[in-house]
Amino acid sequence: MLAIFKREMRAYFTSPVGYMFCAIFYAVSGFLFMLNTVQAGESANYASYFSILLFLFIVIIPLLTMKLVSEERKMKTDQLIMTAPVTLFDIVMGKYLAALTMFGSAFLSSSILYYIPLAIYGKPNAGLYIGCVIGVFLVGSAFISIGIFISSLTENQFISAFGTIGAIIFLLFVSALNSFINNEAIRNFLNGLSITTRYTYFSNGILRYDSLLYFISLSAVFLFFTVRVFERRRWSKS
Amino acid sequence: MIKVEHLTKQYGDRYAVNDISFEVKKGEIVGFLGPNGAGKSTTMNILTGYLSSTSGKAMVDGLDILEHPLAVKKKVGFLPETPPLYLEMTVKEYLNFIYDLKKCTLNRKEHILEVCKVVKIEDTMNRMIKNLSKGYRQRVGIAGAIIGNPEVIIFDEPTNGLDPKQIIDIRNLIRELGKERTIILSTHILSEVKAVCDRILIINEGKIVADELTENIEGALRGNRRLAIRIEGPSSSVLSSIKKIAGVIYADISVEHEDGSATFIVESKNNVDLRKPIFYMLAKNSWPILSLEFTGANLEDIFISVVDEADAEATVGKK
Structure with a gap:
């Protein structure tokens, strides 16, 4: 698992992807933060900064995940890692942790950095701030897991990227469909799928176990699916 | 060392590998020979654990690849058809x-340097793989396969697409490696x-059609000399x-020279x-021999006839 993790981390920085990710993330998040706090004047609101940050994921998460599995298949390097003495779980987990480390270090470092001006010029609620950070991190980790799964389905990294963009847009906006739907059952179902509904608890400073469990199991399920995709290819009958 | 029993890999109705059984002894170099699409790569992919068989057993050093995948993979080095390079x-x-991937325990620096020396790439160690020529890429692939000193090495078309000089180099390298490994x-x-x-297995349409020692294969498969x-x-x-000489079953004049x-x-x-x-008959009659050689069926002919025969049998079988 460590070998895979190290190789993926190196790959991020021997190609432009890692730099692009950092540049886009810091530039856009810094701009959004400024708009929502410094520029907003009296009613500075960092919770809305974090909510808007979720929409940045549409662009930056696919950047991290699009190559992870599809590139291996395209370059046939999957034959190397699948015939090496490592389990499929190790392979998938190594890749997931690499993407998570990229995202996590950029996001957490920016969150700590942005807290400093808040603390100097105002009296932020630290608990609420941490709640938002945990919430955004969990949403990001779930999206990465979905991105890896989609990447495992295709050899083409652009299809992988667009698929992930589509999936993230769907999960972010699915609850918005509710205003057009009269059927109670369907509305409940869509609410259940919605990431934003769960995220709202965190941004209100409420740490609910069911939401925590929702995000962790979402990541776990898609990582499991990815392992199954590898496995299925090994046993393929067509 | 390697034991394969009734191995079958099915894709839909098509058999990529159909009920293959063979054994490879420790220290042997065995060649899989067959036309493209005969099932060579599939068999190798199953032996290395990249694919799973539909039925049958594949064992390395007594361990079943499906039951002990990690232990088997540690013993086997693999160079696929396309070298898996980043x-x-x-x-x-x-x-x-x-x-790291193979979790080797040998001294890292020494071992990697040693492997590079064996495949003669020590002067390209700091170059990016994408800047290397095809021959060098192939060598890097081989280096990857022999890292960790696996007891068994499986090469899928190791000289494919190389120039004649490189082909000779790689062949010598394989023979060298084969001294200590299977x-x-x-x-x-x-x-x-x-x-x-040392030994040749001819595979056609997913079946083994011949299994002979290299020195015997021409004789064993050819009807006449x-x-x-x-x-x-x-x-x-x-x-x-x-x-009139005893033992002659056919004789004719092929060319009359000027x-x-x-x-x-x-x-x-x-x-x-x-x-x-x-010779004695001609000498007695003072008819000098200007040249004498074995001709006709060479390996190519044998191969084609064996494959054709197998095809013919298959068609007869179907009818």
Whole structure:
């Protein structure tokens, strides 16, 4: 698992992807933060900064995940890692942790950095701030897991990227469909799928176990699916 | 060392590998020979754990690949048809990655340097793989396969797409590696197996159609032995004299040369050597031999006839 993790981390920085990710993330998040706090004047609101940050994921998460599995298949390097003495779980987990480390270090470092001006010029609620950070991190980790799964389905990294963009847009906006739907059952179902509904608890400073469990199991399920995709290819009958 | 029993891989209705059984002893170099799409790669992919078989068993050193995948994979080094290279890495980074991936316990620096020396890439260690030529990429692939000193190495078409000089280098390398290890290699080039392997398995349409030691394969598979002899003398009386020699089952004139000599084609049963009786007969009659050689069925012909026979049997079987 460590070998895979190290190789993926190196790959991020021997190609432009890692730099692009950092540049886009810091530039856009810094701009959004400024708009929502410094520029907003009296009613500075960092919770809305974090909510808007979720929409940045549409662009930056696919950047991290699009190559992870599809590139291996395209370059046939999957034959190397699948015939090496490592389990499929190790392979998938190594890749997931690499993407998570990229995202996590950029996001957490920016969150700590942005807290400093808040603390100097105002009296932020630290608990609420941490709640938002945990919430955004969990949403990001779930999206990465979905991105890896989609990447495992295709050899083409652009299809992988667009698929992930589509999936993230769907999960972010699915609850918005509710205003057009009269059927109670369907509305409940869509609410259940919605990431934003769960995220709202965190941004209100409420740490609910069911939401925590929702995000962790979402990541776990898609990582499991990815392992199954590898496995299925090994046993393929067509 | 390697034991395969009734191995089958099915894709829909098509059998990529159909009920193959064979054994490879420790230290042997075995060549898989067959036309493209015969099932060589599939068999190798199953042996290395990249694919799973539909039924049957594949064992390395007594361990079933499905039951003990990690233990088997540790014993087997694999060079797939396309070398699995990360183009954006340097050779050194790549080999270090494989060293980690295989969880090697040998001294890292020494071992990697040693492997590089064996495949002669020590002067390209700091270059990016994407800047290397095809021959060097192939060597890096081989280096990856032998990292960790696996007991078994499987090469899928190791000389594919290389120039003649590189082909000779790689063949020598494989022979060198085969001194201490068990090796399976696949190819559709016949002279290659002849040059490198101890034993040849011919595979066609997912089945083994021949399994022979390299030194026996021409003899074992060919029905008759064929001689081409150029003799100076009256051709018709030479021919009738040759026909009288015991053991000759066919003789004829193939070319009449302008200098008065002629080339004769003489066939005998496989276990009969006609060279000496022919020599004595000609010497007695003072008809000098200008040249004498075995001709006809070479490996290519054998291969094609074996594959054709198998095809014919299959069609008869279907009817």
